[in-house]
Amino acid sequence: MDDEQWMRAAIRQALLAETLDEVPIGAVIVRDGAVIAEAHNTRETQKDPLGHAEIGAIAQAAKILGGWRLIGCTLYVTLEPCPMCAGAVINARIPRVVFGAYDKKAGAMGTVYDLAEGKLNHRPEVRGGVLESECAQLLSSYFRNKRK
């Protein structure tokens, strides 16, 4: 139940992205029962290839915690992380990741690649599919409207 609660906070970030005409993907980082970082996709507005929700949240959390190891943190994100973001999770030693929708094109926590499978020097616990249809629908309706 907690996972759904925090995923709703990530969805709120995704909705915020949509109001800026960004692809609606949001992320929050939770530690000790509180959100310590929240971010959404900023690629178009910031013209930043690194501007994924997870990257923004990880950068914030590291500043707040004062170190590069995000011990005790869980990352919630509405879409399965891409290789860049899954790699960032591993580099930041985030112990647990919960994502919403699966990404057939670039998912790197089980779908196209599984960077959490244990070949690297950190192996996060991963749970996918939390509020999956809600997270997926945000994306499909955004792209449907784009094509109009």
Place this chain on the structure above:
Amino acid sequence: MDDEQWMRAAIRQALLAETLDEVPIGAVIVRDGAVIAEAHNTRETQKDPLGHAEIGAIAQAAKILGGWRLIGCTLYVTLEPCPMCAGAVINARIPRVVFGAYDKKAGAMGTVYDLAEGKLNHRPEVRGGVLESECAQLLSSYFRNKRK
């Protein structure tokens, strides 16, 4: 020969990292025969899990070019990119990557993973092993001194 010339610029960035007691890894981005971005590892000094040389260089280049697609750019980096950085290369649509030393632990352009193999929506051309021994020796002597 040009690749070696630009790899020497990346090595200079790695040496700069070493003076700050950072792991000596450096990167430059070249476009139209000129360096447009240069960066080194900043993880320890900035306490930043995202502080890899490639990420710094990509962020700079995107600002300079004013967009998230780094068209016409080549990334030179002294060590094979990790999954985060290889993913960033793909997200930024960098057409060509040249790296120095291979990374047995986390290399994601052929060694542990090959994110450039064509499963994702961009497939950079990759050349590894340019000034390999020089790039590798920088790292091995840094870690040897660390253990003293």
